[in-house]
Amino acid sequence: MDNLILVAGFGFRQRALLTSLGEVLDRLEAQFGAVDRLAVAHSMCSLVQQLGHERGIEVLKVSDAVLPTITTVTRSTHSLKARGTGSVAEAVALVAAGCGGQLLGSRLISVDRMATAAVARGVVA
Numbered sequence: 001m002d003n004l005i006l007v008a009g010f011g012f013r014q015r016a017l018l019t020s021l022g023e024v025l026d027r028l029e030a031q032f033g034a035v036d037r038l039a040v041a042h043s044m045c046s047l048v049q050q051l052g053h054e055r056g057i058e059v060l061k062v063s064d065a066v067l068p069t070i071t072t073v074t075r076s077t078h079s080l081k082a083r084g085t086g087s088v089a090e091a092v093a094l095v096a097a098g099c100g101g102q103l104l105g106s107r108l109i110s111v112d113r114m115a116t117a118a119v120a121r122g123v124v125a
Helices: 018-032 042-055 065-070 077-083 088-097
Strands: 003-012 037-041 058-062 117-123
Touching: 003 018, 003 042, 003 088, 018 042, 018 117, 037 042, 037 088, 042 058, 058 065, 058 088, 065 077, 065 088, 077 088, 088 117
Parallel strands: 003 037, 037 058
Antiparallel strands: 003 117
């Protein structure tokens, strides 16, 4: 039987703090419900791994090389220049949600504007 999962993907600036990620995750979960997994680009994994450990949520690492191949709702010029995708948060959420994953909306931005997060729904067999 197939099970639906929710994956929260993250993008953030180098100066982002764990509190930035936690705040935007709290807002996502208030809107979409509890997430089952967190997703992050491999090169950015340390901070998200801390969040996953703190919250008891598995963290999935996404290859940085795949980011430019993912079409996102958001088209951030900064993200396109830095990572080759319109939104790192949306891209990693989609990849981690697996084949047929669907974004549940565009990314949310933390209050301090240091982190973004997006949720994708996927199916795990």
